[in-house]
Amino acid sequence: MKTSKFNAKVAGVAVLMAVFLLGVTSLSAGHADGGHSLAILHVNDVHGVLENLDRVSWYKQKLEEEYDEVLTVTAGDIFTGNAIVDEYVIDGENLRGKPMVDVLNEVGVDLSVIGNHEFDYGQKRLQANAENADFEFILANLEVDEEVAEVELPPAYVKMETSFGAELAFLGLVEVRDKYPATLPTNLYGLTFNDPVATAKEYSYLTDEFDAYIGLTHLGYEWDRELAEEVGGFDVIIGGNSATAIAEPGLTNDVLIVQAGEDLEFLGQVTIEFNEENEIVERSGKLVKVTEIEGSDDEVKEVIEGYRAELDKIFSRKINHLDEPIDGTENLGCLMTDAVVRSPKLEEMGYDVDIAFQNSGGIRIGALGPGDVTVGDVFDLEPFGNDIIVYEMTTDDIKSVIRNDFDDHGPTDLKVSGMTYKVLISPENEVEEVKLYNYYGEDLPEEETYTVAMNEYIASSYDFSARNEGENAHVRVNDAIVTFLEDVIGEFELNHTYGNLDRTSKSFVGEGVPLAETEVKLSSEGKTEGSTSAGNLMADAIKAVTGVDVATFPSYSGLNAGADSISAGSEVRQPQLLTLYGNYINENKAVWGEISGKHLEEFLLERGQAYDNVDLQVSGVNVTYQAEDGKVTGIETDLKRDKTYSVSFNSYAYGGDYAPVPGFTKDGETELTEQEMLFEYLDGVDVIGENVAEDRVIIE
Amino acid sequence: MEVEVNGEPVKVFSGARVRHAIMSYSLEDYRLINAGKRLVVDEAGNEVQLGGELTGREKLTIVEASGGREDLQDGSQG
Incomplete structure (x- = not known):
């Protein structure tokens, strides 16, 4: 990554604006006492949402007319969640993340902490995105083994000097759970993540060296409060990760903690007032509803529109071909669950998935093909971007998933890979028995445990034994399907497998009344x-x-x-x-x-x-x-x-x-x-x- | 992992987000939150949006929202 750079700013023009937007009274600039004002705009957990960044840029420009200095930062997770950013593969070249970085460059973002989802596209893409960025990525609680890793060590913090001479330090911290941030662990080779609070303590001397010491964190609000309580010294913590929209920020151990929700619904604005000696005399924060910002920066909008126009190209990427359509929820569900069971990513992560489930309600098209199968077709099939959750289950646990499915969704709503099942229904419309078989029609051995994968919707909304024992693999179902169709299953196998499958069945016990x-x-x-x-x-x-x-x-x-x-x-x-x-x-x-x-x-x-x-x-x-x-x-x-x-x-x-x-x-x-x-x-x-x-x- | 929703313990998988806790608690509430009729707040009364990552310490409360969202949809996959 680039070395830390100094962001000198042209002195802001002191213009007094009484009320300029959303009925929000602006703070006055051009202080009679010789003091100065700094505005820090912040977003977090943007997750690939490009729309409305033109409004953010317009807002920033307005503030630059009013404040002595305006900075714009992101508190992590700028990537993952929007197809235009996540699937940006052009002419076979993997450029995932580039659209977001290009737009943030145009906005004039100054700084970003590396959030957990910044690792989602792999280290090479993170490195490339960092090199493409006009702003700095920072992270203090990371160690890099240069022999193994493919990302360079980012700066732990950056220092900036405002146009009026105030010196600021921003320290970057990311969440760590069970050694890693929440992303694909296989993307974290050669990287060691240290406890963020302990790391912050090592840098607490910065509070004495700078006029303002700011934590730029991707920890979550609870963790930010812990950081403020245990470490202190920060003037402001600008946070992310918990998607908390802090409308009226308060002080915790004399630290102002702010956060701006997620998906660019809000823009956060921190205002710091300095006196003539560049001592902080006042801190405050607020949220601005982004859709209510009245203006738009045309240049930023043009970049966004340019990428939106490319969406068709991204979605039209051919990943397989079907001579005849695959139709019906049973066949499509079998395809979707096969993609999970045979996912190379899950295998790399050490999950030897035996069985996968997909709910019928999550299958959003009636047929796939005929003709070329594209990335867009997969996003039509599974538009939710559901994560895959992995469990270790007994046959009783598996049966409890199917029983609950019957109770809430009717018989055989769950489509399956790795086994077949039959639900026996009593005359009272209750599950009399669930039978589990392998593909040869033999009973699934009850003494064994099975690695079972399902989407996050089933894992959350179905009531079954062991529901809380799953792990989020941070692999999306639609991503697994794209990989399956593009790299795992050949055209011949695809065309000869999903014609008339029947992995789920029901029968009624007795004829019924x-x-x-x-x-x-x-x-x-x-x-x-x-x-x-x-x-x-x-x-x-x-x-x-x-x-x-x-x-x-x-x-x-x-x-x-x-x-x-x-x-x-x-x-x-x-x-x-x-x-x-x-x-x-x-x-x-x-x-x-x-x-x-x-x-x-x-x-x-x-x-x-x-x-x-x-x-x-x-x-x-x-x-x-x-x-x-x-x-x-x-x-x-x-x-x-x-x-x-x-x-x-x-x-x-x-x-x-x-x-x-x-x-x-x-x-x-x-x-x-x-x-x-x-x-x-x-x-x-x-x-x-x-x-x-x-x-x-x-x-x- | 266990968090609290409306004072009740809710068990969720490791790596769950706010939306998973809400879906586990009540699909009906999840639909209403997606429709902008209700929202989730933390112990301090801050709105917490559905993509927020959970630590296991959260005490969430579902409250009535003052107005509907523009991107109205029920979010259901059932």
Whole structure:
């Protein structure tokens, strides 16, 4: 890396601006007492977000008219999180991170601490990005073995002199957990990371040598406070890593600690007032909402736009080819999980992954190909950038993942690699047994433990034994898929593997109770896009049993989107029908009462706007939402606004998400659960008719 | 690793972020936070955004937000 450089600044023009932005009163410059003011703009955990850096630059230029000196720093993690930065491979040349550095150069950033994610692209890329940067990267708690490492030792701190002669020192520190910062450990060869607090103590003499001593840290707010308590001496700690948006910074052991959230939602501004002897007389900090900055630096914007225009080129990089499409969640899920099991990165890290899971809801396209498969296709398939979490599991642990999946998402929602499984479902729609097999159909040995990988969504939101025992491998699922398609699986194997796989299956124990015949297909597909026949059926059942005018049923929690539909003309049996609904209906009842048409319409609008989708399935009312740019803006119903209606709500949602429902007077709660109401209703129905196929809720 | 959300212990994997603790605690709250209806604050009352890395010492609280986010989305993968 470059040696520490001195950032001499042209003296700021002292211009008094009373109020110039966002209604924020600016601090006066041009002090009558001969003092001076320094503004330090800071961002952290930007994670590749380029948008709005033009606004930051504009804001900086405005401050330069007002303050004697303005510096701009980042508190780490400028990389990872945005495809244009993370996947910047042009004509086969790996230039990951370059777009962010180029934009920060144009903004005129002065300094950055090295955050944990700065290592994500590997040491060569960190070195190249540091050499490309017009600003300094610093880090004090790092030792470099020059024989092994491919990154040069950065300066521990830099000193700067302001235009008015104040001398500043910035010390860089990064988090260390179990020896390393949170990144791929395989990228850290030849590097030793020391305890940040102990390191800071070694440099505490700097506080006496400089007019202002500033910690530029990527530790997190809790750790920054510990640093302030145990080391002290800092005038300011500008932090990152915990994504804390400190709107009103306070003093801890006489240290001002600031941090500005993440993803460039906020720009932090520290103001330090010096007297004539360059002694600090005042410190303060605030956050500026970046989207509310009114101006834009056109030159920075041009650089950003230039990179945005290259996104198509990056996403169009061919990584394989398909003669026929791979379609359906089963086949696509098998591909995604195979990519994890066969990930070279995970293998390099010492994970010998036996089994991988992928939830159906996280598979975001219906088919891959035919034709060239590109990086963009993978980002369409898995747009979340989920990290892979790795566990050591027994067969009981694995079964508990699948059981929980059934309870919350219906049978065989989880796609798998490294084994197959079968769920046996009781007539009561409960898991009777989960059977695990290897690819030869043999039972998975119960005495062994298995290395199981899953995405962070499953690891966080599914309830299973050993949930807290996983490790974040800091490898993204979509990155593993790109590598798999580009470097691991050849075109022949890809074209001959994912045609008609069936690694997950279910069967019902016994035939189940026949309930009725259906004239229409019963499905829960598209549950938040409009009415579904399964949703209408449940709402009809609740309306009939409770006798209310209008019945409602929650789309998101009540219906299983990935369940197999029941064909028109078939006999509906209990277990098959129940797979359309979440086990939510086993526990929840209906609250009923009275409400005016006006209040009910307002409630329905509020539910539509809660997630900008169809949050309720209904019976007894027709609802049309108006939407613009994906946002629900209005509603039309066939309710009479001055009429009083009896209405029912799901009991759990009524007490939680819906509360309070303005204008609603509760009269009671059913003794029957929603499931019991469905059975009672169908007991008097021979044929489920066309009415359940109605579009009762639509978004225009 | 264990952190606290709304006074309740929540177990998360090593290397988890704020969003993982919230998803573990309540997917409904996670959806509402993504939609800008609620937000997460730390012990000192500072807003903590979803990408923040956890140390295991956090005591997080979910509170009502005053307004919705512009980038409204429910964040669900279910």
